[in-house]
Amino acid sequence: STIKEKLFTSIIESTNAGNDKVTVVGVGQVGLACAFSILSKKISSDVVLIDVLKDKLKGEMLDLQHGSSFLENAKVNASTDFAASAGSKICIVTAGARQREGETRLDLVQRNTEIFKGIIPKLVQHSPNTILLIVSNPVDILTYVAWKLSGLPKNRVIGSGTHLDSARFRFLIAQKFNIAPTSVHSWIIGEHGDTSVPVWSGVNIAGVRLRDIDPTVGTECDQEKWNEIHKQVISSAYEVIKLKGYTSWAIGLACANLTSAILRNSNQIHAVSTLVCGFHGIEHEVFLSLPCSLCIDGIACVVEQSLTCEERQMLHTSANTMTNSIKNLKI
Ligand SMILES: NC(=O)c1ccc[n+]([C@@H]2O[C@H](COP(=O)([O-])OP(=O)(O)OC[C@H]3O[C@@H](n4cnc5c(N)ncnc54)[C@H](O)[C@@H]3O)[C@@H](O)[C@H]2O)c1
Numbered sequence: 001s002t003i004k005e006k007l008f009t010s011i012i013e014s015t016n017a018g019n020d021k022v023t024v025v026g027v028g029q030v031g032l033a034c035a036f037s038i039l040s041k042k043i044s045s046d047v048v049l050i051d052v053l054k055d056k057l058k059g060e061m062l063d064l065q066h067g068s069s070f071l072e073n074a075k076v077n078a079s080t081d082f083a084a085s086a087g088s089k090i091c092i093v094t095a096g097a098r099q100r101e102g103e104t105r106l107d108l109v110q111r112n113t114e115i116f117k118g119i120i121p122k123l124v125q126h127s128p129n130t131i132l133l134i135v136s137n138p139v140d141i142l143t144y145v146a147w148k149l150s151g152l153p154k155n156r157v158i159g160s161g162t163h164l165d166s167a168r169f170r171f172l173i174a175q176k177f178n179i180a181p182t183s184v185h186s187w188i189i190g191e192h193g194d195t196s197v198p199v200w201s202g203v204n205i206a207g208v209r210l211r212d213i214d215p216t217v218g219t220e221c222d223q224e225k226w227n228e229i230h231k232q233v234i235s236s237a238y239e240v241i242k243l244k245g246y247t248s249w250a251i252g253l254a255c256a257n258l259t260s261a262i263l264r265n266s267n268q269i270h271a272v273s274t275l276v277c278g279f280h281g282i283e284h285e286v287f288l289s290l291p292c293s294l295c296i297d298g299i300a301c302v303v304e305q306s307l308t309c310e311e312r313q314m315l316h317t318s319a320n321t322m323t324n325s326i327k328n329l330k331i
């Protein structure tokens with residue numbers, strides 16, 4: 001008999017997935033930053049990577065496995081076969097094509113929708129109780145596509161939405177005050193990216209609203225130009241792309257933060273993309289970001305903030321443009 005047979009007496013065949021299993025689809029810059037953040041912050045001890053690039057997949061898996069003893073012995077697996085994702089509590093989707101030169105956003109959305117048709121049904125087939133966390137862009141439309149393709153209830157289909165936008169927003173405001181970003185209570189909601197909605201009426205430090213100090217904060221006519229901060233949230237995304245060609249760390253950490261909130265059944269509240277029909281007078285079936293509490297079953301509740309009519313109007317504008325984009329989409 002082998003050394004192993006002499007060394008061990010098997011009691012049970014431990015093959016079941018851990019109850020913190022997370023699958024990351026797409027091992028590009030964002031997917032790897034997600035996986036590495038989740039592993040290094042001990043958020044999951046069982047991570048599976050899925051992609052179509054066999055060698056890249058195996059290389060990243062081996063490289064992470066070699067670090068297992070520094071990752072609290074977390075298990076890292078990878079496969080091009082979705083069966084490897086079976087039993088995942090959360091499936092994070094970062095797969096997608098990059099915008100080509102001169103490609104319209106609608107072409108990109110259709111291309112990513114085709115990619116999703118080959119991903120979403122397989123994830124749900126192998127993990128029928130999973131929560132989908134969509135990151136691929138345009139994230140709000142693709143979260144809607146994932147919801148349609150998956151047939152999952154709306155609480156279990158979440159887009160990273162304006163979680164990253166809000167994180168950049170808090171960081172920039174914190175820099176102005178020289179305080180910690182987690183001590184800045186500020187929310188960006190609506191459509192992720194260029195047309196997001198900063199809720200200036202709610203920005204507060206220790207419950208003191210900036211608007212109570214100066215009612216013009218965040219408006220076109222405020223002396224201190226606070227609304228420049230929201231413009232900087234957008235320009236900093238382009239700046240990072242210009243400087244390093246992609247973004248990874250902030251979005252990876254943001255997704256790890258959402259993964260942790262869900263797996264710990266925390267009811268933490270984050271701005272994530274959810275089905276917003278019925279909120280703020282929106283009637284269309286569209287996904288936009290609102291503050292949502294996150295638990296082991298996904299979205300537990302949505303916070304109905306009081307918005308100014310400008311803030312509400314911006315949400316409706318996004319909802320209308322998204323409804324049009326979705327109408328032209330073949331899902
Ligand atoms: N929501 C946000 O805040 C946010 C922030 C940054 C990036 N993103 C988005 O994340 C996505 C990924 O960005 P990236 O820089 O990692 O791109 P990338 O091109 O580096 O990686 C994409 C990966 O997807 C894989 N892929 C393609 N088709 C696939 C399929 N059918 N099945 C499995 N894997 C497939 C590719 O092989 C590649 O490894 C992009 O859509 C980007 O716009 C979103």
Ligand SMILES: O=C1N[C@](c2ccsc2)(c2cccc(Nc3ccc(F)cc3)n2)CC(O)=C1Sc1ccccc1Cl
Binds near residue numbers: 099164165240245
């Ligand atoms: O930090 C990013 N980087 C990306 C990126 C990452 C790799 S290539 C481009 C980025 C940066 C700048 C613009 C932009 N636009 C875009 C719009 C629709 C798409 F389908 C894809 C990309 N995307 C992807 C993305 O969503 C972000 S966050 C972001 C973007 C624009 C404005 C505000 C924020 Cl908070």
